[in-house]
Amino acid sequence: MKIMVTPCDGIGPEITAATMEVVEAANKAFDLGLQYDYEDTGFASLEKYGTTLRNETIERARTYDGIILGPQSHMDYPARDKGGVNVSAGFRVKLDLYANVRPARVRPFLNSTAKRMDLVIMREATEGFYPDRNMYAGSGEFMPTPDIALSMRKITAHACERIARAAFELAMKRHKRVTAVHKANNFILTDGLFLTQVRKVAAEFPEVKLNDYIIDAMAAHLVRDASRFDVIVTTNFYADILSDLASELSGSLGLAGSINANAETGLVCAQAQHGSAPDIQNQNIANPTSLILSAAMMLSWLGEKRGLPNFEAAGAEIERVVDDVLAKPATRTRDLG
Template sequence: MNATLRLGVIDGDGIGPEVVAATRAVVDEAIAAAGGPSVDWVPLLMGHDAIEAYGTPLPEQTLGALADLDAWILGPHDNASYPAEMRVAPGGAIRKRLGLYANIRPAAAFAGVRAKAPDIDVVIVRENSEGFYADRNMFAGSGEFRPTEDVAMAVAVITRAATERIAHQAMRMASTRGKHVTIVHKANVLPMTTGLFRDVCYEVAQHYPDVRVADEHVDAMAAHLVRSPADFDVIVTENLFGDILSDLAGELSGSLGIAPSLNCSDTKAMAQAVHGAAPTLAGHNRANPAALQLSAAMLLRWLAVRDGDPILANAAERITRAVSGTFAAGIATADLGGLASTSEFTEQVRARVHRR
């Protein structure tokens, strides 16, 4: 264990500075409670602050600093409000530049939070580097084309190598959970691309004989998640399908305001909540910090597994239990029907990280 844990931190736009500050406070408290090291937070710019300082929402200074870090927390961005020539999605650009090929998105209901599917407990493992996303399906440039004003075209890329590594992520995760993986595709309509994804996932599954594997078309999967979410454990799919299904699963579990996610490679990881920047709430102390706090717990757990560090694993578990316990006590922000402010919710979580 190092004497100091060095983590990057990017506030982002809108409610970003508030939920990031709330998350930093909880991480500091949990690591201290677990007997861990102090955290050296490395602040970096993205979004409107970066445009003001560097003339771009994602400066090379930030990307270069992230390349020297193993892990960081990313606040939400509001790229729709950037100048037209700068409307890059910073999160996607960071994922592509630093090779964060896996997007892990759990969705589970919490006691005290009204959920459409109170029995949901799934993890969606989303391939993050290619698929149908135009910023990640070409070696250089965009994968969307407009040959005339009346015709638009898009390219989708699925490769064996990328599918193998995301399939291994899903199988390993299922091995620690319910030992059940569902491969989601649309091979009846896209047999060459999503059919390759399905087939390679089945090939990888042969290395995990204890994991039960099935597959579903993406439209059927959406219906199954609504009708019988408890039937599913780990879902692995390509980029676009994973984006859509994870938002659906987040809403079924209660709200996108409590939906965490982790973007990772084998060597680097980024905590990033699923929700957006909510600029109309910015500065009012009303934002829900739970999703980013839970994402930070995922980040600490990833570091703990990578480094074999029980202290960080303990800190991650403390955060998860503290957020869950706060909800169970009936304490929530306005988006969940509660009365707590961002700071009040955070203080309740900080107090609970000390409980065993």
């Protein structure tokens, strides 16, 4: 099983190094047979090759089973014509890693705003309001005059259908509840299409209860009582916001694991939910939990999709050990208090 490892920017190298110690321990303990290759992305790639993400890196990634991707400092990259490419978007769109799976749960031994929560947000990751992933050529964001800026949104039936299916399949393994989040009262065509596709898929899963919330109401209900929700499915932009909110309600963005996956191609990418935090890099205080849990999710996903119980066991054991470590105040990073 081949894994591409790319630390990327900011605290990325630090938390990637910590994550790889854990992954290698699991590799030995569960006889996973993992092989790792390291690849430069972000500023390291820009310095060497003149771009933050090479096409060669993407093509090489297609030959791997999994990817461990550190956080990026996208806001600090130069313009695209000077080599500044969104690394995360590049992997997601070019490798068609459409399902961004973002769990959030409360741990009783950590301070959290939410009292009870154990949910998963299924985020469609390849289209939506993001201007770097909704056009064949050019950008979905542009300025026709110096004082007017426009942004386009792309929603397709295909993308909505497959993220909905992923959500319902996951719900069947959990508590059989799916919440679709939208703004179809205003975005009648785009969110209307999303909601239509979700309902079509729901008809194939009569055991799963479906309800839907408008995005602004959903944010309020998540704060009020997150325990009501099981699997939440929504479009790219809404899910980006809701998943950060849910993670912070659980105690910290530093606790939020995440994978980007394509069940059809079998490729999965582990990626921390938080950013590159350059203000604390090289201080040995960054919390590696998010990337470690993302790697655990990657192993579990590979185990489930390929029928490898030792991979599923390795992922579960990493999660258990992380909880054991987090339960001890002396071994927590400062963002956890």
